[in-house]
Amino acid sequence: xxxxxxxxxxxxxxxxxxxxxxxxxxxxxxxxxxxxxxxxxxxxxxxxxxxxxxxxxxxxxxxxxxxxxxxxxxxxxxxxxxxxxxxxxxxxxxxxxxxxxxxxxxxxxxxxxxxxxxxxxxxxxxxxxxxxxxxxxxxxxxxxxxxxxxxxxxxxxxxxxxxxxxxxxxxxxxxxxxxxxxxxxxxxxxxxxxxxxxxxxxxxxxxxxxxxxxxxxxxxxxxxxxxxxxxxxxxxxxxxxxxxxxxxxxxxxxxxxxxxxxxxxxxxxxxxxxxxxxxxxxxxxxxxxxxxxxxxxxxxxxxxxxxxxxxxxxxxxxxxxxxxxxxxxxxxxxxxxxxxxxxxxxxxxxxxxxxxxxxxxxxxxxxxxxxxxxxxxxxxxxxxxxxxxxxxxxxxxxxxxxxxxxxxxxxxxxxxxxxxxxxxxxxxxxxxxxxxxxxxxxxxxxxxxxxxxxxxxxxxxxxxxxxxxxxxxxxxxx
RNA sequence: GGCCCCAUCGUCUAGUCGGUCUAGGACGUAGCCCUCUCAAGGCUAAAACACGGGUUCGAGUCCCGUUGGGGCUACCA
Numbered sequence: 001x002x003x004x005x006x007x008x009x010x011x012x013x014x015x016x017x018x019x020x021x022x023x024x025x026x027x028x029x030x031x032x033x034x035x036x037x038x039x040x041x042x043x044x045x046x047x048x049x050x051x052x053x054x055x056x057x058x059x060x061x062x063x064x065x066x067x068x069x070x071x072x073x074x075x076x077x078x079x080x081x082x083x084x085x086x087x088x089x090x091x092x093x094x095x096x097x098x099x100x101x102x103x104x105x106x107x108x109x110x111x112x113x114x115x116x117x118x119x120x121x122x123x124x125x126x127x128x129x130x131x132x133x134x135x136x137x138x139x140x141x142x143x144x145x146x147x148x149x150x151x152x153x154x155x156x157x158x159x160x161x162x163x164x165x166x167x168x169x170x171x172x173x174x175x176x177x178x179x180x181x182x183x184x185x186x187x188x189x190x191x192x193x194x195x196x197x198x199x200x201x202x203x204x205x206x207x208x209x210x211x212x213x214x215x216x217x218x219x220x221x222x223x224x225x226x227x228x229x230x231x232x233x234x235x236x237x238x239x240x241x242x243x244x245x246x247x248x249x250x251x252x253x254x255x256x257x258x259x260x261x262x263x264x265x266x267x268x269x270x271x272x273x274x275x276x277x278x279x280x281x282x283x284x285x286x287x288x289x290x291x292x293x294x295x296x297x298x299x300x301x302x303x304x305x306x307x308x309x310x311x312x313x314x315x316x317x318x319x320x321x322x323x324x325x326x327x328x329x330x331x332x333x334x335x336x337x338x339x340x341x342x343x344x345x346x347x348x349x350x351x352x353x354x355x356x357x358x359x360x361x362x363x364x365x366x367x368x369x370x371x372x373x374x375x376x377x378x379x380x381x382x383x384x385x386x387x388x389x390x391x392x393x394x395x396x397x398x399x400x401x402x403x404x405x406x407x408x409x410x411x412x413x414x415x416x417x418x419x420x421x422x423x424x425x426x427x428x429x430x431x432x433x434x435x436x437x438x439x440x441x442x443x444x445x446x447x448x449x450x451x452x453x454x455x456x457x458x459x460x461x462x463x464x465x466x467x468x469x470x471x472x473x474x475x476x477x478x
Numbered sequence: 479g480g481c482c483c484c485a486u487c488g489u490c491u492a493g494u495c496g497g498u499c500u501a502g503g504a505c506g507u508a509g510c511c512c513u514c515u516c517a518a519g520g521c522u523a524a525a526a527c528a529c530g531g532g533u534u535c536g537a538g539u540c541c542c543g544u545u546g547g548g549g550c551u552a553c554c555a
Contacts, residue, residue: 232484299485
């Protein structure tokens with residue numbers, strides 16, 4: 001049996017990390033088995049669905065690099081097919097028309113004993129005679145289609161949770177088609193999964209309780225259900241279900257915050273799945289290779305932004321510089337630090353700067369912004385840096401002296417700059433650290449930077465000497 | 479409330495048919511090393527089997543209960 005899976009988000013909101021992980025697991029399963037991934041948009045509730053959200057979801061899935069083989073299919077385009085299934089169920093007496101309006105139901109719910117959510121549909125319309133139905137239909141009364149839940153229990157073996165059973169008494173006669181003629185989710189998923197020959201349904205664990213209802217539909221239709229694999233939910237740090245309240249839960253928000261898709265993918269894969277080893281870093285290919293449904297955990301997982309950040313750092317630190325330059329370009333552009341020369345003659349220089357400064361960064365944004373320190377014409381001095389390393393008045397003489405030494409250098413490289421500085425420090429009788437740290441502030445405006453000689457070489461002689469000379473002003477005025 | 483599901487460090491997790499598990503790894507935290515700063519990197523440390531009963535020679539591993547958490551309970555998906 002060939003593996004056919006689907007990722008079926010509903011466009012009622014942004015694609016959040018929970019949905020993203022479900023998409024990833026489906027993709028992984030499809031790729032691992034050489035199967036097919038179908039992208040299906042579950043927009044049967046027109047009221048709550050938005051086209052903008054559909055675009056958002058597709059953009060997010062593409063950004064994560066999860067390619068699909070069929071779709072995107074909009075469920076709303078298959079309404080006729082769904083209604084046909086409902087008609088078949090009506091015909092076979094597995095479903096019946098219900099003329100109770102939502103308002104009436106709400107009223108009866110409130111009037112019933114116990115709390116409203118204990119109330120089950122009272123099957124008032126189940127016993128309607130043919131004549132009564134015909135009369136109401138002729139009178140133009142809208143009717144919903146309800147499934148007639150049979151006696152007995154339904155059970156299935158979930159690929160991650162194992163056997164799950166539910167007694168039919170717990171289920172009420174659920175609606176398949178709204179009185180507006182719109183099919184509901186329960187009908188649509190089953191009809192679509194059947195038509196699309198879906199072999200494995202991998203979805204969030206919040207669907208576990210609905211699965212018995214769907215199983216009943218498969219049974220009534222005389223069809224074999226797919227394998228179900230429910231994935232535990234992702235929780236916020238307060239252990240409640242992840243939502244907008246927990247800050248950035250949307251996939252594209254992470255992209256916009258400078259997260260690399262491979263980091264998100266790697267992180268998400270390990271959130272609720274393990275291959276049983278200690279391995280943490282997985283590229284796409286090894287993830288496909290190692291993935292298996294039975295490595296999925298049964299308990300919910302808390303989303304740990306710190307760990308995502310760590311993964312992102314790992315990828316930023318290990319990407320080939322040429323690739324990193326490509327990946328960071330959008331962030332540089334939106335930060336306003338991009339210059340055309342980075343596309344041409346200074347490409348190598350940019351790559352070298354990135355390679356030099358990246359160990360200190362875990363996000364593309366911060367990394368992009370820091371390029372300005374090296375590429376820009378002006379230095380922004382941090383007050384804290386000045387306070388920390390510009391606190392020796394003698395520096396007002398030392399730094400200009402260092403500038404001249406460096407300016408006179410025959411060659412301007414790592415070795416020559418370092419020996420020039422250390423020689424000067426020796427002659428002055430001060431620690432090399434004094435000049436080094438002060439130079440760091442003079443050259444970058446910060447108290448934090450890569451090795452100072454690397455910084456000098458990246459800046460080049462002109463900028464290095466210029467910034468050291470300018471710093472005299474700051475020193476004498478402070 | 480009812481039904482379903484889950485339960486190992488703060489977090490993500492490993493934990494072969496129950497037998498050196500004195501419970502392993504990672505993030506985070508603390509310390510040390512490196513060192514011109516801060517990172518990165520390396521090393522080390524603190525940190526968990528929710529609780530109570532069973533079953534068994536022996537339970538983190540099996541069973542029951544309690545507690546806690548989550549989900550579902552719509553003419554939402």
